[in-house]
Amino acid sequence: MGFMDEAISEALKSLEAGGIPIGSVLVHNNKVIGRGHNQRIQKESAILHGEMDALENAGRQPAAVYQKSVLYTTLSPCPMCSGAILLYKIPHVVIGENVNYMGDEELLEARGVKVEVLQDERCIEMMNDFIKSNSSLWNEDIGV
Amino acid sequence: MGFMDEAISEALKSLEAGGIPIGSVLVHNNKVIGRGHNQRIQKESAILHGEMDALENAGRQPAAVYQKSVLYTTLSPCPMCSGAILLYKIPHVVIGENVNYMGDEELLEARGVKVEVLQDERCIEMMNDFIKSNSSLWNEDIGV
Numbered sequence: 277m278g279f280m281d282e283a284i285s286e287a288l289k290s291l292e293a294g295g296i297p298i299g300s301v302l303v304h305n306n307k308v309i310g311r312g313h314n315q316r317i318q319k320e321s322a323i324l325h326g327e328m329d330a331l332e333n334a335g336r337q338p339a340a341v342y343q344k345s346v347l348y349t350t351l352s353p354c355p356m357c358s359g360a361i362l363l364y365k366i367p368h369v370v371i372g373e374n375v376n377y378m379g380d381e382e383l384l385e386a387r388g389v390k391v392e393v394l395q396d397e398r399c400i401e402m403m404n405d406f407i408k409s410n411s412s413l414w415n416e417d418i419g420v
Numbered sequence: 421m422g423f424m425d426e427a428i429s430e431a432l433k434s435l436e437a438g439g440i441p442i443g444s445v446l447v448h449n450n451k452v453i454g455r456g457h458n459q460r461i462q463k464e465s466a467i468l469h470g471e472m473d474a475l476e477n478a479g480r481q482p483a484a485v486y487q488k489s490v491l492y493t494t495l496s497p498c499p500m501c502s503g504a505i506l507l508y509k510i511p512h513v514v515i516g517e518n519v520n521y522m523g524d525e526e527l528l529e530a531r532g533v534k535v536e537v538l539q540d541e542r543c544i545e546m547m548n549d550f551i552k553s554n555s556s557l558w559n560e561d562i563g564v
Binding site for chain 2: 316320321322323328331332334335336337338339342354355356357358359360362363364365380383415416418419420
């Protein structure tokens with residue numbers, strides 16, 4: 277299973293639990309060191325987006341680890357998650373899609389992060405379906 | 421007690437618990453709706469900076485609440501916490517000091533956030549003392 281597949285599987289875990297289907301994995305030396313998904317519903321959390329949950333689940337890592345890691349995430353990272361990427365100087369982010377939401381990709385690139393967008397049809401469809409039926413919850417998640 | 425005093429009292433709570441002395445309060449309609457402090461040591465957390473902890477403890481709030489709130493924090497907000505401020509469009513941040521660490525204040529201002537820096541001597545001394553005796557822990561907290 278590829279790393280984007282693992283991020284999608286995290287997103288589906290969230291969906292099955294009644295949550296927002298966004299998932300992420302943090303990869304170091306070709307191994308997943310943290311995985312997570314949006315926890316707004318499940319933990320009533322205002323800060324546990326998929327990327328933040330993956331970072332939290334990776335635990336406290338030395339700077340050198342983050343600086344050689346790749347973050348895979350099903351959706352374009354919002355300003356908060358982009359900021360976390362910048363804080364820890366994660367050099368490379370692979371994004372499932374940015375059709376349903378465009379995060380702070382320009383800022384990431386301006387600061388030297390390699391940003392790859394797959395426009396994966398599974399990610400696009402999953403998020404599109406969710407937003408259609410849960411627009412107010414989705415708006416809450418992105419501060420709208 | 422002023423709101424910066426409340427943020428400092430959160431920082432001191434963290435210090436007493438063996439943690440990093442950075443504290444924050446989120447204020448809406450002149451009332452604290454969330455308070456928190458750095459939880460790197462206490463919860464082995466990579467994401468609970470003071471500002472993030474205060475946001476998390478405020479719970480899920482409607483966009484309209486964040487957009488009329490003020491965040492008080494003892495230290496200049498790092499890229500992650502600045503990103504959270506931008507995500508939720510918090511319009512005004514009051515910062516204890518930026519002598520010991522300069523966060524993403526320029527980005528905040530460029531995006532229309534009002535940034536006030538108090539250079540409060542208590543905040544400067546507290547952080548300076550901590551960094552002197554805990555430099556590797558401090559570096560970990562800011563991804564260095």
